[in-house]
Amino acid sequence: MQGTELVLKALQAKGVKYIFGYTGGAIMPVFDEMEKQQHFSFVMPRHEQGAAFMAQGLSRASLSTEHPQVGVCMSTSGPGAMNLVTGIADAHMDSVPIIAITGQVATGVIATDAFQESDVVGVMMPICKQTYMPLAAEEVEKTIHEAFYVATTGRFGPVVIDIPKDVQLQQTAPDYQFNPRSFRPRLPGFYYHPSPERDVLHRAIGMINRSERPVMFCGHGVIASNAGAMLQEFAEKTNIPVAFTLHGLSAMPADHPLSLGMMGMHGTIEANRAVMNADLIISFGMRFDDRVTGKLNEYARNADVIHVEIDPSELDKNVATTVAINADVYRTLHVMLSDPELVCKPRRRWLKEVEANRRTMQESMATELEKGVGQEGKLLMKSIVSRLSDLTEGRDIVVPDVGQHQMIAARFYNFQTANSWFASGGAGTMGCSLPMAIGAKLARPDERVWSISGDGGFQMNIQELGTVMQLQVDVKIMILNNGYLGMVRQWQTLFFDGRYAGTPMQSPDYELIAKAYGIPYRKVTLLDEVEEALRFAIDHQGPCILEFICDPSEIVLPMIPAGGGFGDMIVSNQAE
């Protein structure tokens, strides 16, 4: 068998259906084999970065389905592989399992600065979970199986396989001994510890029982281990409110009485005050990122911390734990729920306090939400998102880009469907939304998918409209256009005396752009047009673009300034 056949044989065995790839000299043999076999659905992005984000969208959205898939992106050597870098680094930061297969120049000319040669393994090593370069065709199949194992075992992450062109073309005798089903790679250094240890678990349960003001944190690990329903059950059983990280959103219904919404820099008042006043934090599958904690030495000073996390290197990294549980979130919750020693306290006083804070939050938002427009009569992003949330009853998949609209969507979309929110969190990569939404739609074709971008982020991967056009992927694209890089503008307003350096931005005529790609388009400038436009998108079969002209002076609040503590939370904009 040829190396290329083994590549595809392994992908097929791993249940891969879609390949997001861009061809070129060093990967042509694999594409040629793909054309011969006609087994995979091939998706062509218009830039390799798009391929990496499409793969992410597919992996993330399919995670909660019956048949989880790992997104596979493919590129040629040199510039092709380098264009994948941002998408792979993003997947690494957000623990998303994807496989990147890159063509490499032939082994005979590696390290001679050959045409389109880059040191892919060297570049990718610090930004992905593992890298491979098979040097003979007989290594290819096992390498790919090992790559899938590493990507999807323990804390998820991207894996890169760099295959030299001559290895792709090499012939080798098929290995009949190899059974992909029973194959377990020999990885003596691969640490994976999914089951919680009894004695630490008992200590944790004792602390939960004693606690009067506990709060639970729901991180990406809850989504990744499909433990949302179990977390909800645990919260209900113990009367403990739940605060969410950006990636923990949608793990349980956003309007659940015990849900505090998102915490951290742009978190809700009720979430951040609960963290500040808690005597116990029980955190599930998260890593205490600086956007969550703010100033570390002021963070949750009165609280003990129980940290459940699959990656041991995250324990005690930013926040010192009282009890560290190195285990899978699902398994831990499962054992905790059935523990007879778990006491179900009503915790009425604590929940009343939470409720009071929730009301403060709602009141601070009410006027603006009701008005729906800013001072100049331009649309407020929060009014658009909350209308979208109402119309879709919070059931759709939302894929935001990065910036103000992302924080607003995180706060104002009333998530009802488990695993329905896919954002770039750790890396904060502008331009991720459109390609990631394409991947998400392919994973869950029966659900509606909204790609929400600002005018800045949208123009970063605007070329992926070509992919939408060619495949007619039914993605509802919303551009919240305020003529600025809004989040940076917000910081300039608050911390740089209103000097708008490098943030004003002109957009092309999106109507003409939409027309050029043959995608239906609606422009919305007035509040009472919002609902009609959204209804149009909902009713329309196929992709469409909605452009909303937004107020550039909208500020995402509350906000804890970078490096500030929870006491520094800005709740209302004094300038107005």
Next chain:
Amino acid sequence: MTAKPMKRRAILAFVQDKPGTLNKISSLVRRKMYNVDTLTVCKAKVPGVSRMTITLREDDEAKVTQVLRQVEKFTEVIRAKELERDHSYWREVAIVKFELEEKQFKKLQQRYQLEVLDRQPHDIWIVQIAGPTDRLDGFLQDLGSEHLIEIARTGVTALEK
């Protein structure tokens, strides 16, 4: 004013003997903004496994634990731990070329148990010295930099008691 030098730490890692492992570990140490004091790699008892000894300077225990956990996270790293100074031997070897009159040389040789590798005309010596870092440093100080021509040091390797 010079800051007090931080505590020297030795990290021992058993790693899979394959290309890229050293690169990963040294990249991580760089990312954590440490300067590697010394780094030695050799084959371990088990075939296919190397042992790597890294020394760096850090006072904060929690930071060292973080480095260890992140080193251990690499698929290629089988086990990593810190070697306590009191419970392990830290040794290095140096080959030193210098110019010194025979009489003075004899004194040094006796004190430091130098193994003479070569004696060249004009009182030029090439010797080997082994031992703890401070012993090597002591020898170099006694020798005096004005006599020194060239030096090669292995860096620290270590073994638990």
